[in-house]
Amino acid sequence: MSDYPAVAIKGVSKQFKAGITALTGIDLEVQPREFSSLIGPSGCGKSTLLRIIGDLIEPSAGIVEVNGKPAHRARLDHDYGIVFQEAVLYDWRTVSKNIALPLELLRWSREKRAARVRELLGLVELEGFEDHHPWQLSGGMQQRVAIARALSFDPALLLMDEPFGALDEMTRERLNLELLRIWDASGSTIVFVTHSIPEAVFLSTRVVVMSARPGRIAGIVDIDLPQPRTGRTREEPRFFELVTEVRERLVAGGAELEGAA
């Protein structure tokens, strides 16, 4: 798509007003079409880093460039699609209208919007639910609407902040597979925050391991599992090796597994 990395983070740090250092000395590059996961214990600043990439908050120091542009410019250019842990759907809008919200803001015509929404409903397998309201959907379905909304305007970069964190294991594994299919079909770059090691390994091409207090990058694990990933991927010996490697990096970074405060 371009000669620039999808995301280039140089020397980013973040202090909050209370004097807490959330992030320090972050350098990271994400290449186009990559699926990168940020993983780390609570308080490692992974969500903060995601928000800085998306220009939702500003770093105290350092630069973030997206497709060779400052993050602020990229946001104004609609380069981001964001999915939060909660679906953040607007209750008064139907599924279709929620998905079309960004398109309305971009002043797409009614016909173009309708056509795009139909396409997306197919992509996230929600045909037949276009006129439902968010509160009539299960948590997994709501999150799929949120993903469709984020993809609606074809952003170059998809930022996902623990999007499946609130879902049960079964739903989560299903949506993992769907997300990979969507990633493949949409050709976007994804930065994905999670606290689940298997999820990070299963989804990603690269796992960025972070450690806490202050938040920094403890290591990067390249995930060389073959594409496309399937339900069987989780049963391969290489999968378990990589899970173990990520876990060891987390522990080396000071994370207390299972007990991280």
Next chain:
Amino acid sequence: MASIAVEQPGRTRLDGAFYGARRVGLVLLGLAAFWGLWEAYRWIGERAGITWPFKVDQTNMPHIHDMLSALTKPLQPGGPTLIHYEWHWALFTGKEALVGFALGGVIGFAIAVLLAHSRILRRGLLPYVVISQTIPILAVAPMVVVGLGQKGVKPWVAVSVIAAFLTFFPVAMNTLRGLLSPDPRSLELMRSYAADRRSVLWKLRLPASLPFVFSALKISATASVIGAIIGETPASIQDGLGGAIVNFNQYYSTGPERLWATNIVCAALGLVFFAAVLLAERLILRRAPEHVA
């Protein structure tokens, strides 16, 4: 995953009719119970000689059937019945209240939108909005009537302004709360789309505020009727319910049931306003039941 978690309210038309009839039945039952309690207290009170908190007799507690039958009797010998007058008074006061309700609603809404835009404006202006409501309406009313009268404004319009004075406040406060109600995530979402302030207002803040607005309008609906009735008093307007109340007050000892009958009409007018807002809310707000404030 339970792929279909859809709950459709499965009410048939027959169910609707049933629930409707049941509601009407409950209201009638409530009215009958009230009537029964009133008359029972009257009956016991007269025989037991209850004098506290007030003496129970025809002056203080007229029979409810006397109040209702007063409506059907001529006000003056050979003239139209009381209900005929009440109808016209109610229309007149209703007009004042409606204009006041609309005026207060629009002003309250505008104030809320203005205040929602900046914290500095909230800090600076909100105290005055609150202070405006600490001033007794009876103290403001003559100023409004005289002041506007000098400008050639019709007295009934001045009364509407007084009603608006009572109605704008709940609308302003609740709408402001509603406009500020979207959670940080919803706002971050808008930010990620680089949405401008106007879009955030139209696509997020206003729809999110609607349940709050309707809560306020329900309060304002009845407040506007009260405001109109009270406003008529200093304006010495004789064409409305307020004027009638002043009149019947003076003849209370000889005909208390007329004042009571007028009170019933006032209550009915307030209910009509309330019901209209309720209906509008039902039509406009279609969302999860728990989100309807």
